Amino acid sequence: MHNNCQRKVIPLLNSVSHWYNMKDYYLCYYCNFSVAAKKKKSGNTGCRDDEEEILDSFTDRLVQQKVIKWESVNNKIRISCSSRQKICQPQENGSNKQLSSQNTQESTTNTNEIVKHFLHECHKKATESKKPILLNDMHVHVRHSDNISVIPTIKDVSNILSSVEFKNRAHDLHLAQVMWRNGHFENALNLFWSTYEENLNIRKRIKCILQVNFADAINTKGEAVLVIIINFSKKFVKKYNDYTLLSYVWESCFLSKWHSDNQIASDLLEKYPKLKDNVQLRVHHITSVSLISHKIDVVQRLFEVLLKYDMKTQYELVLRSLFDYACSIRDFYACSAIVQSCSDLDVTLTDIQNSRFINLFCQDDARRGAKLFIKTWSTKPSKFSFKF
Template identity: 25%
Template sequence: MSAISLQLFMHPRNYVRLLCYVKKYHSFVPNIFYYATTIDPLDVFTQDFQRNKSKIVNVFDVNNLRIRKFMESESNRYDVSMMNEEDLNKILEELQVKSKDKVVKQIVTDCINYSKFINENTVKRLLRHYSNHGKTDMVAVLQKYCAKVDPNFYKRNGEFQHYSAKAQCMRGNSEKGLEILKQSYRTHENLRTFYRIIFKELIQDSVLNRSEASLVIFKKYVLEFSETWEEHYPLICFWYICWSSSWFSDQMLGNELLESSEVLQDIVRDRAVVFSITILRDYNDDAVVRLLQVLLKYNMMAEYTKVLQVLFNFKLKNRDIRGCTEIIKNCEALGVTLPSDQQGRYIKMLITGQQTDSKPTASKNTSSFKLKF
């Protein structure tokens, strides 16, 4: 008994084991009051004990103990001091896939304490993953690791502030995230390509996820980037996504951007035909109609005529007689003349109901617009 008491004292979890399994298997032990009334209680007790012996032994079988919580807490502890770089990379990758964030955080913290190196590609992969999921605490611990264990890698990548900015935005803190991005853009000129990519991804995510509050904040920052550093591409990306959106609020925001920026007006004028051809590949002719209205509003008649020809070709190709007729009426009202070949194809379609194999003329000398930096 003293030995058993000592084991219980040394391992408090044994109390939990004993209570759980005595409660579960108490029915296997014969009732003592039954033996008090039998003729030969010793023989009966012996027989019952032999019959239930295997079940009683299983009560104290370590392999059957349901203490998963205790076992997991022990197995989650990794001895980083004994691991090489390959082992660390493998374990961190497996834990990240399993979403074991607390364990990853503990391992990274131990790497700081033991000055253990993690492969640079693994660090970047973890930063991308956690920033995309808005886990700012995990990004922060990885930044701390790089700052202390691999400071050259840390400085060379701009202290990984672009990942911190993205994590904040993905978490819903757009103002804080974009402010971090702006400060990084100002400080690290050699890394501005990375910051543009992050900015573009954040714009797309904000518009597609319908965050009205974030859209207002993004409008402020794209205009600031354009005015302060003459960095116009975030402004173009933001306007393009709003213009091509099917949501009325996005379209109105795109119109507000045009009114706020003369630079954007000039870019839209120069790239109107390219925008139209690109968006028509997605059969979004409503966006082209809205662009025609914008060109009329700012009295860009030469660009209006070119875009109208692109739209007319699109209607001809899809045998949309009604759409072609509306464009013809519009041309007559505005005094705009379509090329003779387009008019001939339209007349032929009216007569025969067939469309020629001619490709849109406006697309021959025009390259596609792509949202790339």
């Protein structure tokens, strides 16, 4: 009886045990003998039914254990993948949008306090020679930040680290820069104006900042911003008789690709005759920028302005620069046209330029291979982009 039961149970258990590892197999083998012992005690009539019930319950239990095991493994994998996904996701610049205004204010205050405490500790442990380093790092951080809430912290730390920086109101310049980048142009210019009036030491610094801001705004913003900038520059003309900022506006409008901006530059020169003195200082920069970017039409318009307002010295400088440009691209025909213009206008070239022209004339391959550069200087009007 024992042998018959064993022959019936073992094949069934073997068919199940090949799905599992060795540990489960030994467990099946142990249960095999316990099942066989129970069969021996029971009668022949109930042996087959008990066999099937015990085998089914044992198989269900093993399958359930495997299901629980694989679910736990999959949950661990899913958790690790989700954490990696959160780490790999780029941080949004406007993460404060997800927070309420109260939480944002509290977090900003805590951050400012941490930064302030850190800088205070640096101030206590640093020597006098390291104060400029701390101030420079602080200014660089704020210069590239768009968070206005950092400015009060910078103001407090400036008062501790350097009384000179605090009196010069350098933090106000940072605040004005942040306001400018956020699109509050009129408020930023008002802050620049008040800082300029109260501090003589940083006026040159303010002009340098405004020069960059004006050039970027005129090239990328609309007519409304240009009107605000022009009105602000006129305030300097009225109160200080200073045409520096207005010359920055004229230069940016003159270099602009928009015809309306070019017309504004022309109107400014006609309305403010004294602006010519400041424009003369910008001629060399305009010529260099135009020739580097191969914008010959800008140089042509500059020639017209210089001849109209009788700036002969600047005209000679621009003509010599244009001759050097034509020689650098080995254009003999353009050089010949410039030499002809020099003779007509009684402009003399330098000895080095004359020797370069002679060498270029003697090189036949340069004469044959040169492009007809003179064709780009046609009398036809340039194609302007109109801004509406």
